[in-house]
Structures are given as structure tokens and as C-alpha cells.
Amino acid sequence: MKPINVGLLGIGTVGGGTFNVLKRNAEEITRRAGRPIRIVTVADKNVEHARKVAGEGVKITDDAFSVVTDPEIDIVVELIGGYGVARELVLNAIENGKHVVTANKALLAMHGNEIFEAAQRRGVMVAFEAAVAGGIPIIKALREGLTANRIEWLAGIINGTTNFILSEMRDKGLPFAEVLKEAQALGYAEADPTFDIEGVDAAHKVTIMSAIAFGVPMQFGAAHVEGITRLEATDIAYAEQLGYRIKLLGIARMREEGIELRVHPTLVPEKRLIASVEGAMNAVQVQADAVGSTLYYGKGAGAEPTASAVIADLVDVTRLHTADPEHRVPHLAFQPDQVRDLRVLPIEDVITSYYLRMRVEDKPGVLADITRILADSEISIEALLQKEAEEGESHTDIIMLTHRTVERNANAAIKLIEALPVVKGAVTRIRMESLE
Amino acid sequence: MKPINVGLLGIGTVGGGTFNVLKRNAEEITRRAGRPIRIVTVADKNVEHARKVAGEGVKITDDAFSVVTDPEIDIVVELIGGYGVARELVLNAIENGKHVVTANKALLAMHGNEIFEAAQRRGVMVAFEAAVAGGIPIIKALREGLTANRIEWLAGIINGTTNFILSEMRDKGLPFAEVLKEAQALGYAEADPTFDIEGVDAAHKVTIMSAIAFGVPMQFGAAHVEGITRLEATDIAYAEQLGYRIKLLGIARMREEGIELRVHPTLVPEKRLIASVEGAMNAVQVQADAVGSTLYYGKGAGAEPTASAVIADLVDVTRLHTADPEHRVPHLAFQPDQVRDLRVLPIEDVITSYYLRMRVEDKPGVLADITRILADSEISIEALLQKEAEEGESHTDIIMLTHRTVERNANAAIKLIEALPVVKGAVTRIRMESLE
Numbered sequence: 001m002k003p004i005n006v007g008l009l010g011i012g013t014v015g016g017g018t019f020n021v022l023k024r025n026a027e028e029i030t031r032r033a034g035r036p037i038r039i040v041t042v043a044d045k046n047v048e049h050a051r052k053v054a055g056e057g058v059k060i061t062d063d064a065f066s067v068v069t070d071p072e073i074d075i076v077v078e079l080i081g082g083y084g085v086a087r088e089l090v091l092n093a094i095e096n097g098k099h100v101v102t103a104n105k106a107l108l109a110m111h112g113n114e115i116f117e118a119a120q121r122r123g124v125m126v127a128f129e130a131a132v133a134g135g136i137p138i139i140k141a142l143r144e145g146l147t148a149n150r151i152e153w154l155a156g157i158i159n160g161t162t163n164f165i166l167s168e169m170r171d172k173g174l175p176f177a178e179v180l181k182e183a184q185a186l187g188y189a190e191a192d193p194t195f196d197i198e199g200v201d202a203a204h205k206v207t208i209m210s211a212i213a214f215g216v217p218m219q220f221g222a223a224h225v226e227g228i229t230r231l232e233a234t235d236i237a238y239a240e241q242l243g244y245r246i247k248l249l250g251i252a253r254m255r256e257e258g259i260e261l262r263v264h265p266t267l268v269p270e271k272r273l274i275a276s277v278e279g280a281m282n283a284v285q286v287q288a289d290a291v292g293s294t295l296y297y298g299k300g301a302g303a304e305p306t307a308s309a310v311i312a313d314l315v316d317v318t319r320l321h322t323a324d325p326e327h328r329v330p331h332l333a334f335q336p337d338q339v340r341d342l343r344v345l346p347i348e349d350v351i352t353s354y355y356l357r358m359r360v361e362d363k364p365g366v367l368a369d370i371t372r373i374l375a376d377s378e379i380s381i382e383a384l385l386q387k388e389a390e391e392g393e394s395h396t397d398i399i400m401l402t403h404r405t406v407e408r409n410a411n412a413a414i415k416l417i418e419a420l421p422v423v424k425g426a427v428t429r430i431r432m433e434s435l436e
Numbered sequence: 437m438k439p440i441n442v443g444l445l446g447i448g449t450v451g452g453g454t455f456n457v458l459k460r461n462a463e464e465i466t467r468r469a470g471r472p473i474r475i476v477t478v479a480d481k482n483v484e485h486a487r488k489v490a491g492e493g494v495k496i497t498d499d500a501f502s503v504v505t506d507p508e509i510d511i512v513v514e515l516i517g518g519y520g521v522a523r524e525l526v527l528n529a530i531e532n533g534k535h536v537v538t539a540n541k542a543l544l545a546m547h548g549n550e551i552f553e554a555a556q557r558r559g560v561m562v563a564f565e566a567a568v569a570g571g572i573p574i575i576k577a578l579r580e581g582l583t584a585n586r587i588e589w590l591a592g593i594i595n596g597t598t599n600f601i602l603s604e605m606r607d608k609g610l611p612f613a614e615v616l617k618e619a620q621a622l623g624y625a626e627a628d629p630t631f632d633i634e635g636v637d638a639a640h641k642v643t644i645m646s647a648i649a650f651g652v653p654m655q656f657g658a659a660h661v662e663g664i665t666r667l668e669a670t671d672i673a674y675a676e677q678l679g680y681r682i683k684l685l686g687i688a689r690m691r692e693e694g695i696e697l698r699v700h701p702t703l704v705p706e707k708r709l710i711a712s713v714e715g716a717m718n719a720v721q722v723q724a725d726a727v728g729s730t731l732y733y734g735k736g737a738g739a740e741p742t743a744s745a746v747i748a749d750l751v752d753v754t755r756l757h758t759a760d761p762e763h764r765v766p767h768l769a770f771q772p773d774q775v776r777d778l779r780v781l782p783i784e785d786v787i788t789s790y791y792l793r794m795r796v797e798d799k800p801g802v803l804a805d806i807t808r809i810l811a812d813s814e815i816s817i818e819a820l821l822q823k824e825a826e827e828g829e830s831h832t833d834i835i836m837l838t839h840r841t842v843e844r845n846a847n848a849a850i851k852l853i854e855a856l857p858v859v860k861g862a863v864t865r866i867r868m869e870s871l872e
């Protein structure tokens with residue numbers, strides 16, 4: 001049978017992985033896809049490197065735009081990243097009637113609505129399994145595996161760098177800055193780790209998942225994004241004493257009034273499976289009305305795990321590329337005319353529970369003052385840990401876990417607590433999810 | 437758009453769940469599928485019960501054969517179970533050009549080759565997500581999510597009843613028989629639990645997974661099947677001391693010479709995620725060359741979790757039912773002419789490691805005799821636990837964990853150990869997998 005011709009844009013880590021896996025498992029993949037999938041052209045600025053990875057028999061060019069207009073190409077794989085030239089190339093490919101496979105979460109989170117609309121108009125597919133959680137087939141699970149369900153919420157460890165750092169901070173009791181350096185030395189964190197440690201990468205991914213889980217547009221700009229840079233080893237230790245782990249979660253929750261879309265460090269009960277996800281691994285827990293809770297676990301990054309997702313998309317697109325659009329799975333799980341205009345709620349409207357740590361004077365009545373403020377704000381306390389003051393210290397730590405409340409309430413109560421003369425400095429506040 | 441018409445065979449637990457979820461989430465499902473999916477006919481022996489569950493507006497019959505020949509029906513959902521009349525009905529539906537969705541693992545494990553061949557010939561789809569691990573979309577993950585990979589092995593907790601019993605035995609230190617009674621009282625085990633506790637149900641499911649993972653025919657008859665009825669609480673406790681949990685795993689492994697296909701109690705390192713899967717939950721770990729290890733977790737049984745899988749299949753089939761067969765995903769992941777005739781290896785050829793417990797005389801030289809036998813059989817020891825003899829006891833327990841070896845070797849060594857005069861009774865042997 002006639003092979004399907006792929007043009008690969010960018011042959012860096014993931015591009016190289018894709019090339020190698022397609023070659024190594026060519027027979028296995030053809031046995032499944034029904035026809036060979038071959039990369040016929042590679043575009044990369046570094047032509048020499050591209051030639052070295054791709055070997056002979058593959059056309060190499062430094063002009064990616066020549067690939068997206070090449071009539072010989074059936075599918076364009078975009079692995080350049082970013083949302084500058086990548087956006088232009090993807091839109092250009094679509095206009096030229098090419099199907100697109102991409103691992104570019106930033107692009108989709110920022111410009112997904114435009115891209116999917118263009119693809120819909122032109123009748124081509126844009127597949128993006130590799131954009132979220134690397135090799136874990138979570139997009140397919142959400143889009144096709146759970147179609148019977150009203151998805152209620154999802155919560156994911158979707159950034160390996162930060163999960164590695166948090167695991168190390170907990171294991172070794174070390175501060176963030178030190179572990180970050182270690183992670184950089186080991187190659188788990190990039191030289192400029194901002195996108196990872198500030199939660200931006202996770203926010204891109206949870207934005208994409210929220211769209212296909214709830215049938216809403218991508219609303220990356222409205223997501224609440226908080227990284228792990230200010231997290232202290234003390235809080236990881238206290239959380240552990242209380243039976244919790246701290247994870248950087250991307251959370252999307254459907255509520256009647258709108259959706260919650262947020263990334264922040266989160267206390268999770270240690271008995272939840274997701275709490276045991278260590279190192280650079282990823283996992284996404286999905287709560288849905290019929291199936292209940294399901295969880296998907298695996299490597300969220302790396303050359304071959306990500307290539308695994310890129311190629312799965314290539315096989316899907318290969319099968320359906322001559323089919324009527326109605327036979328295809330909608331890009332965003334829901335039919336394009338069935339996307340709902342449900343807005344992302346501001347963070348003050350989020351409902352969650354909290355871990356609060358405060359430094360207080362070690363004298364009678366302090367706890368009464370604090371708990372009174374919480375009671376007045378209708379915030380009830382689930383657990384409380386008061387440390388004995390260390391010898392010679394006039395202050396001690398109080399740690400509280402609250403029940404669920406609106407963030408606006410919590411903010412107000414925290415302000416009042418911080419205004420108490422017996423409370424020293426700011427209250428440390430970390431959100432908490434039971435994930436039940 | 438014209439609704440798709442479904443005939444439902446059997447409206448018991450899962451049938452009722454399917455009916456209810458389709459009704460409750462009709463809008464959500466239509467927004468995804470692009471057209472309404474409606475159950476127009478229900479066949480059940482208990483017409484009165486069927487009428488009560490289905491309400492008015494649905495045709496009820498006690499003649500399932502009239503449904504599979506009804507020209508109005510597009511898809512037949514078979515939820516009768518077993519492999520007698522269910523087989524006839526499914527083959528009949530296929531002959532009549534109906535697509536089939538089934539949750540019937542016994543039927544597929546026993547007669548899958550015949551059924552898929554018939555479906556292929558007739559150009560219809562047979563979908564079976566609900567047959568393995570209930571609501572977890574594991575069939576879709578194996579068949580479509582991991583198409584880039586050479587799947588090396590998979591190991592699953594795919595029977596909730598036995599996992600519940602093992603969790604309880606560990607938690608409470610109780611013997612099997614007692615926990616089984618409790619499970620029956622709680623509805624986690626059936627009145628006749630044979631299929632569950634003897635591992636037959638898990639063997640059906642792992643047989644199906646092996647076929648789509650490796651591209652081989654269903655070979656249920658050749659699977660090695662061992663249940664949990666002879667498992668002692670002592671061994672669960674010893675395993676725990678050594679850092680392991682005992683789980684009933686369904687394991688399929690691809691080797692050059694053939695495939696391993698086996699169900700048996702298995703020691704698993706407690707730090708593996710699958711070791712933390714408790715109660716009636718299911719999980720499947722898949723090892724593949726590109727993506728590495730992925731894991732899928734959720735409810736493996738129950739009305740609505742299973743309905744979730746049935747309906748996901750209905751949506752898939754709805755999308756593709758007018759498409760050319762070449763546009764469809766092959767039933768068993770690989771193109772029908774690409775299925776390999778790789779045979780299941782006999783259990784003696786399986787390569788695994790072992791937990792061995794033996795009762796020995798508490799005197800010098802005993803350990804030397806035993807370790808000599810193992811060394812002569814080229815079985816190396818990974819860990820050893822020798823208990824101090826209790827006061828007044830002349831015998832004590834030795835527990836050993838071995839490295840990987842061929843089962844044939846292990847059998848021979850065990851025989852020699854049992855023949856030693858200092859060893860009392862039989863050696864308890866439980867297989868062990870590192871799942872790395």
C-alpha cells in the first residue's frame with residue numbers, strides 16, 4: 001500500500017526520537033496502521049545535524065515553509081515549539097490542506113482556538129497527544145475513552161521537572177534553590193527553568209485538557225498560575241506529618257457558574273495514588289460521573305515517550321486522512337458547534353481547602369483568637385498542629401488544615417489573622433485537594 | 437441528525453447502568469458523538485423488569501434473536517454474558533450486518549478468533565472496551581494509544597473481587613476463607629465466586645489484552661491460571677516484611693520464542709504504583725519500548741463504570757459505522773492479515789523470580805544444604821529471612837527471594853529441597869515480578 005508521507009519540522013530531542021522510533025518499529029507500526037508511515041522531509045535550521053540524525057534517503061531543508069506547501073507531504077509534524085514561527089507554519093500547513101501533528105502545548109494553549117477553527121474550515125486534522133503528559137495517552141482517554149461521562153474535574157502532575165524537585169525536597173529535606181541546581185546538573189531542569197518552575201508549562205497543559213474535558217474554548221490567559229519557587233521544605237515536612245504530600249497540580253473543575261483552571265502547589269492525601277507519583281513521572285487523575293475516578297501514569301517527557309505520542313497521532317491520522325470529516329473524532333472531543341462558552345472563574349471564586357502555617361507568640365489565648373476569626377468567616381478546621389516552642393523561643397508554629405471554602409473567604413480571614421499582634425509575619429497558605 | 441439505533445441484549449446490572457447513563461448524559465454524549473444514540477429495543481428474559489428499567493417508549497422483548505435481525509437496529513449491545521447463547525447472538529448479529537458492542541470477556545477469550553474473523557468478513561465492528569478492566573480505557577490505550585511501541589509486557593490487577601480479598605487479608609491479617617465470606621456479605625464476591633478466586637476471570641481479560649498488545653490470536657486455553665484460594669496470610673505478612681505486596685496479576689509477556697500468558701498471585705515491590713492499588717480497584721501496567729512504563733487505574737466493575745466503557749464504544753462505532761473498513765481501527769490493534777502465530781509458552785518455560793517459604797529444623801547446616809541446591813540449579817538468592825525458632829519449637833521458617841530463573845529450574849530445585857530430611861512439608865512458592 002502507498003506509504004503516507006510525513007514532513008518533520010524540527011529534529012531536536014523529540015524530533016530525533018520520533019525519527020528513531022518510526023524507523024526501529026517500522027514493521028510493528030505498519031502492521032497496525034495498515035500502510036507504511038515514512039518521514040520524507042526534515043526541516044531544521046541545523047541542516048548538518050538533521051542530516052546526521054536522518055541519514056540518507058531523506059530530504060533535508062532549512063526552509064520549513066517549503067515543507068508545509070510541498071504537495072508530496074500528507075502530514076506535517078510540528079516539533080519546533082514556541083508560538084512564533086510555529087503558529088505561522090501550522091496555519092500555513094492547514095491552509096495547504098495538510099494534516100498536522102504537534103507536541104506544542106504553548107501554541108495550542110495560546111492559539112488553539114484559531115488553529116482548530118482553521119483546521120475545521122479546511123477539513124484537516126490537528127492531533128496533539130504529545131502536547132500533554134508526553135507518552136501517556138491522556139488526550140485519547142479524555143476525548144474518546146470517557147465520552148459517556150460528564151467529566152467533573154481533573155488534576156494532574158503534568159510537569160516532570162517540578163515533580164522531580166518536589167520529590168527531592170521531600171526525600172532530602174533540602175530547600176528549593178539547592179534542589180533546582182541539582183536538577184539542572186542532572187538534566188531534569190533546563191538552564192532557564194522559568195516555564196517549568198513558575199507553573200506556566202503545567203498551565204498550558206491543563207488548559208488543553210480543560211477544553212477537551214468540558215467542551216469549552218482554550219482560555220490560557222484566564223488560568224491562575226502559581227509555581228513552586230516559594231515553597232519551603234518546612235511545609236513539605238509539616239504536610240507529611242499530617243499525612244499529605246505537596247504536588248504541583250494542574251486542576252480543572254467544572255462548576256455550574258464556570259470552570260476552575262489553576263496550577264499551584266497542592267496538598268494531597270498520601271493515600272491517593274497520585275501522591276505516590278515520584279521523580280519526573282507524570283499522572284493525571286480524572287473524576288467523571290459514570291466511571292468515577294481513573295488515573296493515567298507514565299513518562300511526561302523525553303525523546304521516545306513523547307515520540308510515542310507523536311506516532312500514535314500519525315497512525316490515527318493515517319487511518320482517517322481520506323475519511324469524511326464526520327467519521328473523525330472532533331479535535332476537542334466535542335463537535336465544533338457544540339463548544340460551550342463557559343468562562344474561567346477568577347481565583348477568588350475557587351472553592352478548595354487550605355493548609356495554613358503561621359508563626360505566633362507562645363502564650364495563652366492566641367489559638368482562641370485565630371480560631372475565632374476562622375469561625376466568623378465560616379471556615380471550619382479539619383486538623384490542627386501546634387508545635388511546642390523550642391527552648392528560648394518566644395514564638396511557635398501553628399499549622400491548620402481547613403475544610404472547603406471560597407478563596408475570597410480564606411483571603412479575608414488570613415488578612416485578619418495577619419493583623420493580630422500575636423501573629424508574626426505572613427501566613428503561609430497552600431491549597432489542598434482531597435481528590436475524592 | 438438521524439439517531440443511531442441500539443438494541444440492548446440483557447438489562448441486568450451493566451445493561452441497566454448503560455441505559456441510565458445514556459439517558460442521563462444524553463446531551464453530553466450527543467455533543468461528542470454528533471448524533472443521538474438511543475436504545476430502541478431491549479431484550480431480556482425478564483420482560484417485566486426490563487420494562488421497569490427502560491420505561492415507556494422502548495420496545496421490550498424476550499426474544500433476543502428478533503433484535504439481532506431487526507433491520508431498524510444499527511448496533512447490538514451484548515450484555516448477556518457467558519459463551520452459549522451469547523456466542524450465537526453475536527455471530528447472528530454480525531451475519532445480519534450489525535455492529536456489536538460487548539462486555540463479554542469469557543466469550544471473546546474463548547471464541548474471539550471466530551467472532552473477529554466473522555466481523556472482518558462481514559465488514560462490521562466488534563468493540564469490547566468493557567470486557568477488560570471495566571471503565572478504564574485500557575483497550576483503547578493498547579490498541580490506539582501505544583501504536584508506536586513494541587509492547588514488551590503488561591501486568592494487571594484485573595479482578596476486583598480478588599484484589600479486595602487480598603487487601604483485606606493484608607489489612608486485617610485474616611485467612612482467605614474468612615475474608616471471602618465478608619466479601620460475599622458486602623457484595624464484592626458472588627455467591628459462586630469460583631471464576632474470580634480461581635483466576636479464570638483475570639485469565640479471560642489478560643488473554644484479550646495479550647492479543648491486542650502483541651498481535652497474536654486469543655489463546656485462552658494455553659494460559660496458566662492460578663487463583664488465590666491457597667494463599668496464606670503468613671505469606672502476605674512475610675512479603676510485607678521484605679517490602680512486597682502480593683497481588684493477583686494477569687501477566688502477558690512477549691518473548692522471542694513465544695508469549696507468556698499467566699495469572700497467579702505475585703509479589704510486587706511495594707514502591708511500584710500498582711502495589712498501592714487497593715480494594716476492588718483495577719490497574720494495568722504496560723511496558724513498551726518507546727514510552728517506557730505506563731499505568732491505567734480505575735474501577736474495574738460495577739454498573740456505571742462498565743457502562744462508561746460500553747458507551748465509549750457506542751460513540752466510536754457511531755462515528756465510523758458508515759466509514760470504509762480501512763478507516764477503522766483494526767479490532768485487535770493489528771491489521772487482520774498481520775496477526776502473528778506466536779504460541780503461548782508452557783508455564784515451565786516462564787522466566788520469573790520466586791518467593792520461597794520452607795519449614796526447617798532449627799539446627800546448623802540446614803541453610804547450607806538449601807543454598808547449595810539453589811546454587812547447583814543456578815538460582816541466585818536476592819534476599820533471605822530466617823526466623824528465630826519460637827520457644828519450645830524445633831522448627832523455624834526460612835523465606836527466600838530468588839533472582840530470575842526458568843520455572844523448570846525452580847521446580848527441580850524445590851523438589852530437591854523438599855526431599856531434604858531437615859525440611860518439613862512442602863515448600864510454599866509464589867512468583868515475584870519486579871515490574872521494572
